[in-house]
Amino acid sequence: MHGPDISWYVVLAALLFATGALGVMLRRNPLIILLSVEIMLNSANLLLIAFARLHGQADGQIFAISVMAVAASEVVVGLGLIVAMGRRHVELDVDKLRTLRG
Amino acid sequence: MANFLVWVVWCVAAFACLASALAVVSFSNPFYSALSLIGNLASLAVLFLLLSGEFVAAGQVLVYGGAVMVMFLFVIAYLGDRTDESPWSGGPSWQIVGAVLAGGAILAEVCVVVGLKAAGFLSSPHHVTRSFGSPEAIGRLFLTDHLIAFEVTSIVLLVAAVGGVVLGSHARRIEGDART
Amino acid sequence: MKIAAWICLLLPLASALAITLAGTGISRRVAAYVSTLTTIGSFAAAAVAFVEMLGKHGGQRAGVTTSWTWLSAGPYHFGLSLLVDQLSIVMMLIVAGVGGLIVAYSVGYMDGENEERRYFAYISLFVFSMLLLVEGGNLLLLLAGWGMVGLSSYLLIGFHQDRPPAVAAAKKAFVMNAFGDATMALALFLLIAHTGHLDYASVFASSPTGGTVANLIALGLLGGALAKSAQIPLHTWLPDAMEGPTPVSALIHAATMVTAGVYLIVRTHPLFEFAPKVADLAAGLGAATLVMAGLIALVQTDIKRVIAYSTMSQIGYMFVGAAAGAYPNGMFHLMTHAFFKALLFLAAGIIIHALTGEQDIRRMGGLGKAMPHTRRAFLVGSLALVGIPPFAGFFSKDSIIAATLDRGAFGYCLFAACLAGAFLTGLYTFRLYFVVFGGEQSEFAKEHLHKPQGKLEGPLSMVWTVTALTGLSAVGGFLQFGRVWHPLTTWLDPVAQPFVDASNAKEAIASICAVVLGAAGIYLAHAVYAAKTIKVPKPVTLLEKKFYWDELYDALLYKPAELISQGLGRLVEQPLIAGSIGELTRGFRLGAGGLGRAQNGLVRSYALAVASGVAILAVVFLSTR
Numbered sequence: 051m052h053g054p055d056i057s058w059y060v061v062l063a064a065l066l067f068a069t070g071a072l073g074v075m076l077r078r079n080p081l082i083i084l085l086s087v088e089i090m091l092n093s094a095n096l097l098l099i100a101f102a103r104l105h106g107q108a109d110g111q112i113f114a115i116s117v118m119a120v121a122a123s124e125v126v127v128g129l130g131l132i133v134a135m136g137r138r139h140v141e142l143d144v145d146k147l148r149t150l151r152g
Numbered sequence: 153m154a155n156f157l158v159w160v161v162w163c164v165a166a167f168a169c170l171a172s173a174l175a176v177v178s179f180s181n182p183f184y185s186a187l188s189l190i191g192n193l194a195s196l197a198v199l200f201l202l203l204s205g206e207f208v209a210a211g212q213v214l215v216y217g218g219a220v221m222v223m224f225l226f227v228i229a230y231l232g233d234r235t236d237e238s239p240w241s242g243g244p245s246w247q248i249v250g251a252v253l254a255g256g257a258i259l260a261e262v263c264v265v266v267g268l269k270a271a272g273f274l275s276s277p278h279h280v281t282r283s284f285g286s287p288e289a290i291g292r293l294f295l296t297d298h299l300i301a302f303e304v305t306s307i308v309l310l311v312a313a314v315g316g317v318v319l320g321s322h323a324r325r326i327e328g329d330a331r332t
Numbered sequence: 333m334k335i336a337a338w339i340c341l342l343l344p345l346a347s348a349l350a351i352t353l354a355g356t357g358i359s360r361r362v363a364a365y366v367s368t369l370t371t372i373g374s375f376a377a378a379a380v381a382f383v384e385m386l387g388k389h390g391g392q393r394a395g396v397t398t399s400w401t402w403l404s405a406g407p408y409h410f411g412l413s414l415l416v417d418q419l420s421i422v423m424m425l426i427v428a429g430v431g432g433l434i435v436a437y438s439v440g441y442m443d444g445e446n447e448e449r450r451y452f453a454y455i456s457l458f459v460f461s462m463l464l465l466v467e468g469g470n471l472l473l474l475l476a477g478w479g480m481v482g483l484s485s486y487l488l489i490g491f492h493q494d495r496p497p498a499v500a501a502a503k504k505a506f507v508m509n510a511f512g513d514a515t516m517a518l519a520l521f522l523l524i525a526h527t528g529h530l531d532y533a534s535v536f537a538s539s540p541t542g543g544t545v546a547n548l549i550a551l552g553l554l555g556g557a558l559a560k561s562a563q564i565p566l567h568t569w570l571p572d573a574m575e576g577p578t579p580v581s582a583l584i585h586a587a588t589m590v591t592a593g594v595y596l597i598v599r600t601h602p603l604f605e606f607a608p609k610v611a612d613l614a615a616g617l618g619a620a621t622l623v624m625a626g627l628i629a630l631v632q633t634d635i636k637r638v639i640a641y642s643t644m645s646q647i648g649y650m651f652v653g654a655a656a657g658a659y660p661n662g663m664f665h666l667m668t669h670a671f672f673k674a675l676l677f678l679a680a681g682i683i684i685h686a687l688t689g690e691q692d693i694r695r696m697g698g699l700g701k702a703m704p705h706t707r708r709a710f711l712v713g714s715l716a717l718v719g720i721p722p723f724a725g726f727f728s729k730d731s732i733i734a735a736t737l738d739r740g741a742f743g744y745c746l747f748a749a750c751l752a753g754a755f756l757t758g759l760y761t762f763r764l765y766f767v768v769f770g771g772e773q774s775e776f777a778k779e780h781l782h783k784p785q786g787k788l789e790g791p792l793s794m795v796w797t798v799t800a801l802t803g804l805s806a807v808g809g810f811l812q813f814g815r816v817w818h819p820l821t822t823w824l825d826p827v828a829q830p831f832v833d834a835s836n837a838k839e840a841i842a843s844i845c846a847v848v849l850g851a852a853g854i855y856l857a858h859a860v861y862a863a864k865t866i867k868v869p870k871p872v873t874l875l876e877k878k879f880y881w882d883e884l885y886d887a888l889l890y891k892p893a894e895l896i897s898q899g900l901g902r903l904v905e906q907p908l909i910a911g912s913i914g915e916l917t918r919g920f921r922l923g924a925g926g927l928g929r930a931q932n933g934l935v936r937s938y939a940l941a942v943a944s945g946v947a948i949l950a951v952v953f954l955s956t957r
Binding site (some may be wrong): 123 | 159161319
């Protein structure tokens with residue numbers, strides 16, 4: 051294949067994943083957290099596609115399409131929750147939602 | 153020459169990908185974060201194209217960029233422009249340090265793991281035909297080898313749709329009660 | 333004979349168990365009668381065994397009966413076996429006979445006590461233990477009986493549990509006896525190591541005949557004998573043991589338990605013959621105790637304590653006899669001593685009972701007119717104790733004194749001590765007699781003398797038993813008289829052959845000296861306390877403090893132990909043990925508190941935990957592949 055070989059894609063996907071993880075752990079706005087989760091899912095997708103190309107099997111792409119569908123469903127539910135929170139005038143700050151405190 | 157072009161496109165796309173990802177987690181205005189994610193998705197689509205995943209690239213742009221991100225932008229617009237003054241603060245004192253360490257550890261591990269385990273495979277890419285990644289190939293695979301995945305995914309989407317409707321109607325009913 | 337031996341042993345045990353299990357289901361009277369009848373039944377069984385034995389020839393009189401193997405450990409086997417031979421039948425008759433009389437006496441003495449059933453259960457237990465001791469066919473059973481009589485003694489001395497002096501005295505007795513038990517156990521260990529057996533025949537045949545080991549074995553056995561018989565240096569518990577009821581003092585601390593030491597020496601005499609130095613030590617300690625106890629008895633003011641010191645002194649005589657090699661003489665004195673000492677105690681008990689519990693002789697006086705029968709009984713007992721013919725003590729004590737003349741230079745020292753003891757015995761015994769029974773009635777006696785209706789001076793059971801013992805003290809001595817008439821020596825010959833044999837001349841000299849000195853003591857006591865021609869001397873502090881033995885042991889043993897235990901409590905128990913528990917809980921609380929802070933309710937922290945977990949697990953899985 052032309053261009054960079056697989057290891058470049060691996061590193062790129064790892065960086066994307068780490069960035070998404072940092073976003074999940076360090077932001078307080080639930081919307082941003084959802085966006086960071088999307089980044090993580092996309093990094094996995096990238097890796098799937100890359101390895102599918104490496105092995106010449108399109109199964110990886112099938113997997114990636116399924117991941118996309120699931121991500122879309124998860125965003126629907128998540129955003130529905132956030133809208134419900136907004137309607138109840140609950141403050142959009144995950145640090146304020148502490149009833150799980152032990 | 154073709155190789156060089158590919159390299160250039162790859163570098164630009166990769167850079168854009170990383171930069172937009174960082175922008176997503178850094179902006180305090182959620183609107184800007186969402187827009188940055190759209191950029192991330194676009195660059196990823198370019199990378200998919202480089203990897204002979206035409207159908208997936210198209211699907212990425214259409215589904216992710218066209219539907220999911222539009223939904224995001226709608227919600228952000230609906231909820232108002234809540235700009236965090238200090239997006240990184242809050243939480244216990246060890247949160248930032250711990251997060252950086254954990255993220256760095258996962259990063260290192262992924263690289264190392266994949267490097268160690270896939271060492272043999274990584275150096276010899278397969279030769280693919282032109283129909284690799286075409287809609288016809290994807291469709292054939294979906295409807296023969298991975299039929300169950302296809303059906304289950306559709307059920308997941310159905311569930312999500314129902315969930316969305318329920319979440320939305322619930323809010324409306326509360327509003328109705330509150331008004332009376 | 334074997335069956336009779338088993339019945340003799342087990343009847344008191346059955347009585348003890350029955351009284352214990354019946355609890356308050358039976359009345360106190362019934363418990364008393366059960367105990368008395370079983371003890372008398374034991375005596376009957378012993379008498380049957382005795383008669384059977386008489387019918388056999390000398391060598392065949394001994395019989396060992398084993399019911400089953402009690403302890404089997406490797407090459408060592410110890411059976412639950414009883415030995416009925418000439419020596420043990422003598423002891424059985426004494427224990428069951430005098431014991432029966434005393435238990436009958438306590439029916440009247442303990443009448444009205446709240447805890448009467450407990451008393452009779454313990455007394456039966458004691459009789460069983462003592463019989464086990466004398467009937468045991470091996471040293472292990474002897475040790476078992478030894479320990480159990482110590483236990484019974486503890487239970488009975490501390491019978492009045494609500495009185496702190498009684499409880500303290502019980503503990504003192506038990507601890508000192510435990511010391512003796514320990515030395516005896518060590519001796520048994522040595523015997524097992526060197527002979528592999530503990531039954532008498534094998535032990536005597538195969539134990540080392542001299543040298544350090546033999547000395548150690550004899551020393552260990554002597555330690556036990558000293559503790560049980562209250563000789564120097566383990567004697568301080570006996571006077572305090574008078575806190576128990578009077579029948580207990582009579583039975584345990586006069587007639588039977590304290591003579592167990594003498595029995596031990598006679599029974600294991602081959603072992604002592606193999607260690608002559610230890611035997612000499614025993615005789616020396618006996619002589620020293622003899623004199624010391626006699627001196628202390630001169631200043632005691634409690635009636636029971638005078639008799640207790642007298643017991644200590646008389647057992648000194650028995651030790652001298654047994655350790656010097658005159659075994660039958662020692663046993664003879666054991667027998668007669670059981671009679672007259674029990675008599676003295678029981679008569680004292682009648683007085684105490686009549687005076688509703690008063691034991692101080694300074695508050696008694698002139699009781700002779702009010703209680704003539706008791707006075708006569710006490711007189712007979714006292715004369716027997718001093719050794720005036722024809723009463724029992726004369727024959728037995730003089731035979732011991734005569735035996736000492738046969739032992740060379742050391743024997744002459746013992747002889748001198750015995751004669752000094754004879755003088756002292758006369759002095760303190762008749763001091764007691766004249767103070768209690770002579771003179772005018774004291775104020776206290778006039779107020780408190782309580783005679784029941786009728787002619788008897790006390791309850792019937794107390795009176796007839798005292799009368800029986802009076803008779804025995806009067807005639808019991810006729811069993812043996814020097815070399816002229818010695819059936820006891822002949823009887824015991826197969827088992828315990830004496831190796832001293834005083835000639836007639838020595839017997840005569842010893843008798844005359846002892847009687848003269850005893851009479852001199854009586855005369856002096858009469859002069860001081862009855863006729864009052866000589867003024868009563870002030871008591872010497874040394875004697876009043878009982879030669880400072882208690883203070884010595886207190887400083888030597890109790891105070892250091894107290895210091896050590898307090899020190900350990902402060903330095904080890906508090907910080908380490910109690911503190912460690914506190915520190916442990918504190919540590920747990922800290923840890924839990926720290927871990928609790930991880931559950932702060934923030935979703936982000938939980939996400940961080942998940943990410944960290946993934947990172948760590950990835951490393952783990954990688955490294956284990």
